Amino acid sequence: MRISSNTQFIASNYSLNSNQARLASLNEQLSSLKRINRPSDDPVASAQLINLGQSMSRNDQMMINTRTIESTLALSEEYLFRGGEVLQSIQNLAIQAGNASLTDEDRSYLRTQLQEQVKGLVGIANSADGQGKYLFSGTKSDTPPFELTLEPTMSIQYKGDWQRQDVAASASRDIAITEPGGLLFGASSSVADPNKPDEFSAGNELWQALARFDQILADGPKGMAKPGPDGETVMDNATPPAAVLGADGKPLQFKDGLPRLDANGAALLEPVLDAGGNPVLGPDGVTPLQQAQTKDLPPTYDESLAKTIEGLKDGHEQLLRSHTSIGARRAEVETLSKTGEGLDVQYKAAVGQLQDLDYVQAITDLNMAITAMDTTQKTYKLVSELSLFKYI
Amino acid sequence: MSIFNIGLSGLNAAQVALSTVAQNVTNVNTPGYHRQRVSQAAQMPSFEGYGFVGRGVEMTAVNRVYNSYLERQLTTATTQDSKLTTQMSYLSQLEDLLGDEHTSLGNSMSDLFKSMQALNSTPDSIPARQSVVNSAQAFAGRVQLVNGRFEELRTGINTQIRSSVSQINAIGKQISEINVQIQSLGQGAAIPNDLMDKRDQLVLDLNRLVKADVTVQSDGRYTVSIGSGQALVASGDHFPLEVVESLDDPQKLEIAYAGSNGTVRIPDRLFEGGSLSGLINSKAEALNRSQADLGRLVIEVADQLNRQSSTGRDLYNQPGGDIFKSLNAFRPLPVGEEIQPPTVPPTFQTLETQMKSYRDAAANFSVVITDPSKLAVGSSLKASLPLDGKLKPTISSVWQSAQGSNGAAIPALPGPIELKYVPDAKPPFTAEGYTVSDAPGVPGGYVLTSDADPSLVVEFKAEGMGEDAATLIISNKALGKDANSGFAVKPEAGGIAAMWAPYGDPVGSVPAAGISMSWDGSAWSVPTGYTVEAANPPENGYRIMNGAGEEVVGFAADPAKLAAGKSFTIGSGPSDFTPSDNSNMLAMVKIQTKKTMSSTPDGISNFNPGDMAGKTTDFQGFFGQLVSFVGNKTNEVKIAAQAQTVSLKETYLARESFSGVNLDEEAANLIRFQQAYQASSKVIQIAQQVFSDLLQMR
Structure with missing residues (x-):
């Protein structure tokens, strides 16, 4: 092959250029420690890196979120724990209130004590977090969740709403960080039917029992219905009192506390009805025969107290259930937080696999490139020195 | 001698x-x-x-x-090399712009959603809200930065096209002059070698700019033609090229040929080699697609976030407004579709007008929200307790989900939704006029889709499913934050289960004194001037209308549980303002991973896949596709350019070796x-x- 003088220059020039480009690219990889420095180095991996970047950024935020969730739930749990303690001492009060030897004065002390404890409990239910937001008012965090009035009768009403604040703890799981107070403690202390004050409605037992407890402490056994004195004859409230005739036409005797006496001491009676639903009249043909009322009896102090104790127990159980549910959520968050940490490691490993430089390979390549460059330069110098013109 | x-x-x-x-x-x-x-x-x-x-x-x-075969090889190699080198220089700028971590749109988009996610922990915190506004501004700023660089590249390419054309004309003129000289100097078989060399070199220089074909005439003169045979030089004549603005988009330049029959535009695709073709191709294949994708991305980002925002409530308890400037007006149609409203003669979407729309969209992308309190974090809906007063089940959050895209209208809740809980059914809720389905992947989550078109989509989460059937009401929150913008009923306990702000337009308001009403066992009695209308079915919903026929308030009550003679007063009460409600923002954050984008078609004849195309990826994935496209294109050109450099070297060496x-x-x-x-x-x-x-x- 014929060689022109420029052949040598062109070929060397090309080799020098390509060696230099190789060195520049290795230099860039080694100084950034990345295999991919621009999308064209590996277009598919670049797109994957962009998606991984989004996943990592989301995961970072999830891990921050799990800490927020954890601390908020921990705060709620702490307050519920303290609420439980107060509730326990209220339950003790209820047991004390059952002591038959209590005087009205003792009961009024108990009532004062109860009201203080209820104020404490409502105070706990109205707790706010560090930023002054009420923990238990659902999403109406600017409204104190419970409104307590003590006079004339105790009343507690829920003012919050029923929605929870959810925070994402992982890509697929939102966790509620608040619990509406209405579901923890109850919505209202009023009962559905004022004539049946001991019929508490599900979910509202705590407040209803507390209001009832306050009421019966105020009324006392004397101010409430009582069982009739067994063995005595039931008298009507005419003047002078006359014996009431029973279904058998004989004077009616108190038996097993029946008929019950109302708060004023009057016996609770109802007329005896025949098959046609008409009152059966006594021997005088005017006065209907009477029997003890057995249905819808006004409760006695002891009955109401028993219901109150039961209601307090139900309320306490409801609180404990919620407490458990919050604890379960905390446990879940902890797991999710660990999962997040694990994911973070995996994402980083994936990013590493995609873009990390193989140092050994790169340094070996660099050495080879340097050698090639050096050789090219030396060859170029030596060959360019050869010329026939030197000899003529 | x-x-x-x-x-x-x-x-x-x-x-x-x-x-x-x-x-x-x-x-x-x-x-x-x-x-x-x-x-x-x-x-x-x-x-x-x-x-x-x-x-x-x-x-x-x-x-x-001289070997004409070797010369032609060299010309071809040169023209290809020049094309690829030019393309490479623009593509590498483009990929640096899109791929660099510090200017990458991907990161700033992630940051925006990250700050939105952070806001969910503290929905009423002004600093957290401010951080969302700032991230949105940072994202818009990054888009403007990238789009600005796109525009600079475009201007750079246009300037180079103009200067290339003037160089081509200068070379054409010189070749035509040498043609004349050679003809006049030529003496029989003898030819002026150095003049021929000069002319061949000019042809090579011309090929560096644009692929040109040479035909040697019998008298030794060259006819040089470009494109599909447009003569640039014929014998001693030279026909200059012109740069003209495209009729559809003045920013797009076209090459025209001033032939004997007037100016003819030469289609871009006819330029196959040389730096001119490199310039045209960089623009047509990479820059246009990148900018169109950016435009399409930001139109969709703005639309999706604005739509979800509009269904929520801000910290003033007012309906949410736009976060980003709405770019829906810029949405182009797929190429070839008729532009609405119809004109005479009909106008059709072209690639150029489509491109212009996307460029305008990208240039207009900006944040309109400035007051962080106006971020619509909360939901505009609320749910009542079961009407029977029991606490089971409860709806722990409820929000409207903005469906669809392309700026389609989002229907408002037409009235309260009566949601019936049916124990043991699957899904355990029914609502008349709505289809209820389980929310995928959300335990206790349900989706209500109205049967109307466009359909209204409400999502909710329910808890504490009991064994008893129950009815709940989902309704609009009363607007406003001041204490008396909501409703209250007295006495509080019993009877009225839920109240909601009036729907529709116009609406009236509850007078300060309230509205006293009672249930007589079969009907409601209300003060003169008001009427009570029963909803359908009547047992749960009622509307109180004032004398002007405006709805004042809606309420739900179960007559079966009401004692005759029971009376109430509906008055102003606490508003439905819920500062810690973040359900709308939770829905907004989910847009990040929602499949909202469809892939760009071929990017050469059409940038818009149209509404019918399946949504295959989320915002970030779409951006990844763009980066990958530019990376692939760059890689392809890089490899071709490397191969072409070797090929050029070899043909150059072959010519050197011979000549x-x-x-x-x-x-x-x-x-x-x-x-x-x-x-x-x-x-x-x-x-x-x-x-x-x-x-x-x-």
Whole structure:
């Protein structure tokens, strides 16, 4: 092959250029420690890196979120724990209130004590977090969740709403960080039917029992219905009192506390009805025969107290259930937080696999490139020195 | 006598040969120079009776060593190399812009959603809200930065197109002038070598700018044509090209040819090689697609976030407004579809008008929300407790989900939704006029889709499913934050289960004194001037209308549970303001991973896949596709350019090997012709000596 003088220059020039480009690219990889420095180095991996970047950024935020969730739930749990303690001492009060030897004065002390404890409990239910937001008012965090009035009768009403604040703890799981107070403690202390004050409605037992407890402490056994004195004859409230005739036409005797006496001491009676639903009249043909009322009896102090104790127990159980549910959520968050940490490691490993430089390979390549460059330069110098013109 | 002549002819021949060697040596580095060779031949001998006696040497020609096949190869390699190098220089700028971590849109988009996610922990915190506004502004700023660079690249390309065309014209003019010179200087078979070299070099230079084909005419003149045969030079005439603005988009430049029949636009695709084609291709294949994708991305980002925002409530308990400037007006149609409203004659979407829309969209992308309190974090809906007063089940959050895209209207809740809980059914809720389905992947989550078109989509989460059937009401929250913008009923306990702000337009308001009403066992009695209308079905919903026929308030009550004679007063009460409600923001954050984008079609004939195309990826994935596209394109051109560089080197070497000057060879020739010169001198000297000897014999 014929060689022109420029052949040598062109070929060397090309080799020098390509060696230099190789060195520049290795230099860039080694100084950034990345295999991919621009999308064209590996277009598919670049797109994957962009998606991984989004996943990592989301995961970072999830891990921050799990800490927020954890601390908020921990705060709620702490307050519920303290609420439980107060509730326990209220339950003790209820047991004390059952002591038959209590005087009205003792009961009024108990009532004062109860009201203080209820104020404490409502105070706990109205707790706010560090930023002054009420923990238990659902999403109406600017409204104190419970409104307590003590006079004339105790009343507690829920003012919050029923929605929870959810925070994402992982890509697929939102966790509620608040619990509406209405579901923890109850919505209202009023009962559905004022004539049946001991019929508490599900979910509202705590407040209803507390209001009832306050009421019966105020009324006392004397101010409430009582069982009739067994063995005595039931008298009507005419003047002078006359014996009431029973279904058998004989004077009616108190038996097993029946008929019950109302708060004023009057016996609770109802007329005896025949098959046609008409009152059966006594021997005088005017006065209907009477029997003890057995249905819808006004409760006695002891009955109401028993219901109150039961209601307090139900309320306490409801609180404990919620407490458990919050604890379960905390446990879940902890797991999710660990999962997040694990994911973070995996994402980083994936990013590493995609873009990390193989140092050994790169340094070996660099050495080879340097050698090639050096050789090219030396060859170029030596060959360019050869010329026939030197000899003529 | 003949010895003299023979010697002289040898002397002359050697001198010409030496001059040619000198010419070769001095032009060793002249671009386009072909080494020249002298051809010599013995002169016609003279017949002297006994035979023919030589008469010396004569010069027949000075030729350049030229192989038209090698030259054509070099031209082709040069024009391809020039095209690829030009493309590479723009593509690498483009990929640096999109791929660099510090300018990457991907990161700032992630940051925006990250700050939105952070806000969910503290929905009413102004600093957290401010951080969302700031991230949105940072994202918009990044989009403007990238789009600004796109525009700079575009301007750069346009400037280069203009200067390339003026260079092409200058070269064309020179070739036509040399054509004339060659024709006038040409003497029979003899040709002016250096002028030919100059013209061939001009053709090579022209090919660097644009692929040009050369036809040699019988008289040695060149006809140079470009594109699909448009003559740039024909004999001594030169037809200049022009740069004209596209009729659809003045920013797009087109090359036109001023032929004898007026100006003709040459379609871009006809330019196959040279830097001009590199410029046109970089723009058409990479820059346009990148900018169109950016435009399409930001139109969708703005639309999706604004739509979800509009279904929520801000910290003033007012309906949410736009976060980003709405870009829906810029949405182009797929290429070829008729633009609405119809015109006469109909106008159709073209690639150019589509491109312009996307560029305008990207340039207009900005944040309109400035007051962080106006971020619509909360939901505009609320849910009542079960009407029977039991606490099971409860709806723990409820929000409207903005469906659809392309700026379609989002229907408002037409009235309260009566949601019936049916234990043990699957899903356990029904609502008339709505289809209820389980929310995928959300335990306790349900989706209500209205049967109307466009459909209204409400999502909710329910908890504490009990064993008893129950009815709940989902309704709009009363607007406003001041204490009396909501409703209250007295006495509080019993009877009225839920109240909601009026729906529709116009609406009235509850007077300060309230509205006293009672249930007489079969009907409601209300003060004069008001009427109560039952909803359908009547047992749960009622609307109180004032004298002007405006709805004042809606409420739900179950007559079966109401005692006759029960009376209430509906008055102003606490508003439905819920600062910690973040359900709308939770829905907004989910947009990050929602499949909202469809892939770009081919990116050359159409940038918009249209509404019917399946949504295959989220925002980030779409951006990844763009980066990957630019990366692939760059990679493809990089590899082609590397191959072309090698090919150019090889063809260049092949030509050099054939036509290039070898100095050693020339040095040898120098000695050779010097010797020939010396020898011929000796011949003359001897001839003189012979002649002189002859004279001395006298």
